[in-house]
Amino acid sequence: MLGIIIGISSVITITTLGGIMEKSVTDTYDALGTTLVQIGLHTKPDADRDYFEFSDFISSEMIEEFEKKFEGRVTSVSMSDSVGSGTVRVNRENLSVDIAGVSPGSINGSMTELVKGRYVTEKDMKAYRQVCIISEKQAAKLYGDENPIGKIFTFTYNNLSYDFTVVGVYKSSMSKLMSAMVDMTGQDWDTTIYIPVTTAQLMMYYGDMTSVGYFYYFTFMGNADESVSELAADAVEFFNTRYYRDNDAVEVMSYTAEQELSMFSNMIGIVSMVITIIAGISLLVGGIGVMNIMLVSVTERTREIGVRKALGATNGSIRMQFITESMIICLIGGIIGILLGLLLGNIVGMVIGITAPASVGAIVIAVTFSMAIGVFFGYYPANKAAKYDPIEALRYE
Amino acid sequence: MDEIKNKPAAGQPIRRPVIDMRGIFKAFYIGTPNQLEILHGISLAVFEGEFISVVGASGSGKSTLMNIIGVLDRPSAGEYYLDGVDISKIADKELSGIRNKKIGFVFQNFNLISRTNALKNVELPMLYGGMPKKQRDERAKQLLKMVEMEDRTNHLPNELSGGQKQRIAIARAMANDPSIILADEPTGALDSYTGRLVMDIFHKLNKEQGKTIVLITHNNELAEETDRILTMKDGNIISQKINPKRTMDDIYRMTGRDPADMKKGGEGK
Ligand SMILES: Nc1ncnc2c1ncn2[C@@H]1O[C@H](COP(=O)(O)OP(=O)(O)OP(=O)(O)O)[C@@H](O)[C@H]1O
Numbered sequence: 001m002l003g004i005i006i007g008i009s010s011v012i013t014i015t016t017l018g019g020i021m022e023k024s025v026t027d028t029y030d031a032l033g034t035t036l037v038q039i040g041l042h043t044k045p046d047a048d049r050d051y052f053e054f055s056d057f058i059s060s061e062m063i064e065e066f067e068k069k070f071e072g073r074v075t076s077v078s079m080s081d082s083v084g085s086g087t088v089r090v091n092r093e094n095l096s097v098d099i100a101g102v103s104p105g106s107i108n109g110s111m112t113e114l115v116k117g118r119y120v121t122e123k124d125m126k127a128y129r130q131v132c133i134i135s136e137k138q139a140a141k142l143y144g145d146e147n148p149i150g151k152i153f154t155f156t157y158n159n160l161s162y163d164f165t166v167v168g169v170y171k172s173s174m175s176k177l178m179s180a181m182v183d184m185t186g187q188d189w190d191t192t193i194y195i196p197v198t199t200a201q202l203m204m205y206y207g208d209m210t211s212v213g214y215f216y217y218f219t220f221m222g223n224a225d226e227s228v229s230e231l232a233a234d235a236v237e238f239f240n241t242r243y244y245r246d247n248d249a250v251e252v253m254s255y256t257a258e259q260e261l262s263m264f265s266n267m268i269g270i271v272s273m274v275i276t277i278i279a280g281i282s283l284l285v286g287g288i289g290v291m292n293i294m295l296v297s298v299t300e301r302t303r304e305i306g307v308r309k310a311l312g313a314t315n316g317s318i319r320m321q322f323i324t325e326s327m328i329i330c331l332i333g334g335i336i337g338i339l340l341g342l343l344l345g346n347i348v349g350m351v352i353g354i355t356a357p358a359s360v361g362a363i364v365i366a367v368t369f370s371m372a373i374g375v376f377f378g379y380y381p382a383n384k385a386a387k388y389d390p391i392e393a394l395r396y397e
Numbered sequence: 398m399d400e401i402k403n404k405p406a407a408g409q410p411i412r413r414p415v416i417d418m419r420g421i422f423k424a425f426y427i428g429t430p431n432q433l434e435i436l437h438g439i440s441l442a443v444f445e446g447e448f449i450s451v452v453g454a455s456g457s458g459k460s461t462l463m464n465i466i467g468v469l470d471r472p473s474a475g476e477y478y479l480d481g482v483d484i485s486k487i488a489d490k491e492l493s494g495i496r497n498k499k500i501g502f503v504f505q506n507f508n509l510i511s512r513t514n515a516l517k518n519v520e521l522p523m524l525y526g527g528m529p530k531k532q533r534d535e536r537a538k539q540l541l542k543m544v545e546m547e548d549r550t551n552h553l554p555n556e557l558s559g560g561q562k563q564r565i566a567i568a569r570a571m572a573n574d575p576s577i578i579l580a581d582e583p584t585g586a587l588d589s590y591t592g593r594l595v596m597d598i599f600h601k602l603n604k605e606q607g608k609t610i611v612l613i614t615h616n617n618e619l620a621e622e623t624d625r626i627l628t629m630k631d632g633n634i635i636s637q638k639i640n641p642k643r644t645m646d647d648i649y650r651m652t653g654r655d656p657a658d659m660k661k662g663g664e665g666k
Pocket residue numbers: 425427433435453454455456457458459460461462
């Protein structure tokens with residue numbers, strides 16, 4: 001019985017969670033866009049060093065060349081660099097902000113959308129403007145109902161105080177699951193502010209302009225008409241033959257959203273499989289338990305079986321009686337399992353912020369399945385009872 | 398006693414016995430090569446409407462014989478016609494139907510199903526007979542009334558006295574209106590007063606509904622009340638005593654045969 005409960009509840013839990021995850025994955029996939037490709041540095045397999053040198057970096061000139069070469073195939077390019085975190089003083093309280101340098105194309109395929117003002121522009125980049133795009137939450141906290149556009153956003157970074165002008169407000173369009181996962185890692189993406197990547201790099205390198213415009217990686221969005229993997233391969237080929245052929249240690253590699261998502265789904269798949277195996281084993285153990293209960297019950301009721309046969313019960317009706325009993329035991333186990341599974345699935349769902357609707361299909365399957373277990377494991381004891389010799393059974397003490 | 402079944406009275410149309418056994422043997426295999434023969438060629442005829450009793454020492458084979466009569470068991474050898482049907486030609490599967498429709502068992506230890514109430518116990522044979530729920534219910538209540546147990550309809554067996562249990566068991570045996578009631582020491586577990594009550598019910602069923610009753614008992618007084626007493630010893634019927642109160646007409650009516658003819662062999666002298 002316990003086995004049946006555990007088995008069925010795990011099945012229901014996975015299907016509930018599976019539903020949540022699948023939904024989140026497709027949400028994320030849609031948000032990212034399927035054509036998002038990242039080109040990043042990567043050490044060659046036979047490299048004699050395992051770190052990157054400044055000269056290895058992808059320069060903005062290289063990216064410009066790439067854009068020209070791939071015109072029409074690439075719809076937007078994004079260069080970004082994370083500066084680190086700074087602090088903002090709000091009402092005598094120090095709040096931390098993550099400062100992200102971005103380029104005009106970065107809004108595409110990101111998890112954010114602009115709700116007010118504008119995003120980073122080419123001009124911002126060229127002029128190293130101290131402008132920023134802050135989140136809705138930050139705007140509300142700092143400026144209340146006032147229009148945040150044009151306000152001065154003051155923050156401290158590396159013990160230096162910076163005054164940035166707010167030019168836009170964004171809101172996170174991440175799926176709840178993703179933001180929950182980010183929350184769990186201790187990050188809140190809503191603390192991020194976006195500034196021009198050139199300005200960001202200038203801050204990082206203490207004003208050294210010669211260091212600005214070099215990146216570990218950049219991303220671009222492909223034209224939806226074309227296969228992403230092909231485009232990614234071509235891009236890698238372009239960079240590697242043109243810029244990294246003579247580099248002994250480093251080349252570029254591509255990562256597509258597709259790849260990442262398939263990795264994510266694989267992970268879910270593995271987790272589901274493990275739970276399924278556990279469920280399977282529990283169901284097997286539970287089934288054997290039920291069989292044992294039934295065998296004991298049959299033996300205890302040997303005499304009753306004899307009486308029933310004397311009263312005209314056919315072997316078939318005795319068999320049916322015990323199979324039905326076994327089915328009822330399993331069904332009770334199954335129903336408890338379903339309730340437990342739904343509870344568990346929704347508790348987990350609540351933790352990550354999504355409550356999934358109960359999957360009717362899964363419940364129907366679980367009910368049918370527990371009955372099937374009842375029939376399968378009840379058959380042997382029931383058949384044993386059905387085949388009892390009536391006289392032997394009546395004489396049984 | 399052989400004459401009972403075999404020799405027709407000259408020129409008389411014979412009414413066929415409901416229980417007609419000829420040379421029945423029963424042996425149990427208690428592991429090869431040992432074979433234990435319990436019944437050694439029993440012949441027995443019981444006519445419709447007869448109330449007979451079987452007496453004999455413990456282990457003489459009474460219950461074994463009864464099980465064969467009730468088609469719970471098959472003889473090792475010999476012929477058995479129940480209501481004119483040759484049992485040896487009936488498949489195991491169909492025996493349950495015969496038990497259900499033609500036989501009503503009453504046991505010494507009542508054998509009620511302990512988890513269900515009186516009404517459900519009485520309904521059980523009707524359930525196996527495929528009777529619809531409403532009819533079952535009605536008939537079960539009627540039967541409980543007949544044994545004066547209508548106010549115990551919803552009681553579980555363990556809430557009842559032995560006599561009450563046995564009355565319910567009799568109601569259950571009557572469920573499908575069988576022609577034969579087989580009672581194996583039905584009063585064995587009861588005191589003489591309740592035993593008397595149960596016995597009265599059998600008499601009533603025999604007289605008023607014409608049921609054929611075979612009663613196994615160790616109580617000679619009760620046996621004396623029946624139409625015929627068969628005595629068993631070591632797997633044989635060694636004597637038969639016809640109730641002197643039975644008129645010749647009674648016997649003639651039942652068997653369609655000259656009673657004088659029966660008496661000759663019947664008393665085993
Ligand atoms: N299944 C069996 N296997 C072996 N021997 C059996 C079996 N059933 C009955 N016997 C034997 O057959 C003999 C007759 O048994 P039976 O139960 O018919 O006696 P009985 O006359 O009903 O006795 P009692 O008055 O005590 O009920 C006994 O010796 C018993 O041990």
